[in-house]
Amino acid sequence: MQIENKKPLIVAFCCNWCSYAGADLAGNNRLNYPAEVKIIRVPCSCRVNPMFILRAFQRGADGVILCGCHPGDCHYTSGNYYTRRRMALLFSMLDYLGIERDRTRVEWVSAAEGAKFAATMNDFVEKVTALGENKRLEDLRCKK
């Protein structure tokens, strides 16, 4: 079947201070995770506009994960609290639209948690792969 052969496309937003550093640490420790994950660096998880996530799905991403500092540890003190609430709202809307819950995720990964970063990505990619392609939100007009 065609769906199962295609590798999923995953966008990961990582805040500069914790999760991006956590991803770097996963690299330093040579912890493998699937190449389908492509990271975009943002200053803080609260910089991620829900629009960016919708845009990714529209352009054919199969899963979007947002990583930030643990609650209480945000470099800007309160950014990730906003993230948490915003994403709860966005995800429930996506749920309503029939987008599988496993296609989106918020995860707190500190700069010291390289192993958690790799494990999270392995698990997320596995779940998204199992769901197959994102057909519902993909905008075919964006396809060339």
Added chain:
Amino acid sequence: MQRIGVFVCWCGSNIAGTVDVQAVAEALKTEPGVVFSTNYQYMCSQAGQDIMKQAIKEHNLTGVVVCSCSPRMHETTFRKTAAAAGLNPYMVEIANIREQCSWVHKDMPTGTEKAIILGKAAIAKVNLNTPLTPGESPVTKRALVIGGGIAGIQTALDIADAGFEVDIVEKKPTIGGKMAQIDKTFPTLDCAACILTPKMVDVAQNEKIRIFSYAEVTDVKGFVGNFTATIKKKARYVKEDVCTGCGICTEKCPQKKVPNEFNLGMDNRRAVYIPFAQAVPKVATIDPDHCTMLKTGKCGVCAKVCTAGAIDYTQKDEFIEENYGAIVVATGYNPISMDKFDEFAYNQSKDVITSLEYERLMNAAGPTAGKLLRPSDGKHPHTIVFVQCVGSRCSACDEKGKEYCSKICCMYTAKHAMLTRDKYPDTDVYVFYIDVRTPGKSFDEFYRRAVEDYGVHYIKGMVGKVMPEGDQLKVRASDLLANKQINIDADLVVLAAAIEPDKSARPLATMLTASMDTNDFFTEAHPKLRPVESPTAGVFLSGACQGPRDIPETVAQAGAAASKVIGLLAKDKLTCNPCVASSNEIMCNGCSSCANVCPYGAITYVEKEFRQPDRTTLVRRVASVNEAVCQGCGCCTVVCPSGAMDLKGFANNQIMSEVDAICK
């Protein structure tokens, strides 16, 4: 259209081992805007940087993409290189193809394919980059130290030594902190007062240092180099500049039954008091909760006996505002309350005391003038049981205590045991411990002396229960090494209580937007590399407010914090991060959503005139970002309902273009 140069780094075999760098450089050549693409073994080397500089000049580049290691590693390096070639440094973007590609993927085709996509995303972003210029802000050349314990004292002295002004705000009537209450200090056993009080005098006499004692910081605004703090000077009902500290009032005050907090309530003081003989500033303070004059209007004895005329019953709290370039937090610690530890009978027997109380009992200036006497009946105790780790190293689910090790208790308990045996060889001293931790310089030797030379009985095990019976304390404990229960009839039980940050630290952290760990100790910017800076620029950490520590460590950290402050105050101007928010005034509707979420209060509103199509003028309220205050988190950009707010360097269209490039 930009003219972009792409530089793919091999990083020796670190990248080139899993990524076909040649193919990446080749594939990126045809991306929009790219006019030059190459690869080189080590882009960060001098030769690599020269290649970049030359290409910038030769091809008139307006943007640069480096496919290399993490931007956290070399973003600054490559920005400097670009700047040296005349390009705006913020026109450089990094595609992280090492930590996030070659090091985490195994085979060449996968690595190469991902590296190309990451390169494309960076190119898409650079296409939308705009040159940014960091702003500058001036530096107020004065520091604020909050807390006047040994940490605050040492930091202030070191900063003043370098020629900068320092203010110390101490909430108690005197500086000195916990060290002033300690008798002798491990590991050398020199007397705390002999080494502390000369420093307190130095502080008092230093022209660069002002002490605001009996004062608190109630508000902090601003940012690195430009803080404004509001300091509340509590009314002490004594004119500080008139009082000579003669102490006559503290002898004549008829209100004699006020528990003396300096001796932890083990004796009494008057309603007007000087905490201890060497207090700095040496000024009397009237305790409004116990002064009959202040409560009922009848008395006035102190005013009558004060020959200097310093008493002023009408004094009010005073608020002053001061500007500072840097702030040092030195709020220290306190032993935790023993209320929850019923098993040790702390609230049932006066002869169960904490270690800090024991310090006062041993101290010549303490309630017993240095004689070791039981608080209950004033008799000399013959059997003393010390219990270590009371409330320290508890399991996470135990709500009574703390999970961490309080670090100083093993050493001060060894000190107490040793001093006791030294002064009173007729006493039996038992110490119950879980582990004895003595990793400092000369520490283990110190502890072994207690055991080997002073005959202190160290027993590995926990005390299960202390039961007052008659005038004795029945101590039931386990000896884990002998694997048996033991019962001791003790005269005095001393609890090494865990220590915790001062309760005022949490609201202070909120004021300073400085972060704390789950135990309310202040967190450092980096646990290894930036241990005395808080993550908030311009806020530094000194002493036990950051974690349990002894005096040598506190003093070392205090000096380190001072040197960081001096480094900051020595600058005339600070460059600010240019990746800040800015609002499009035409789109902004003045709704205040952004100002509400900004953690730094960087957004204010200004009235702007707009020309209407019919040539009339409309005045509207629009958001305006203070670029020196904004830290660039971007929270405001997401809440803005009109899409007016955007973040430079991480603009909506830039991030979106990265998304598009990845999803193509």
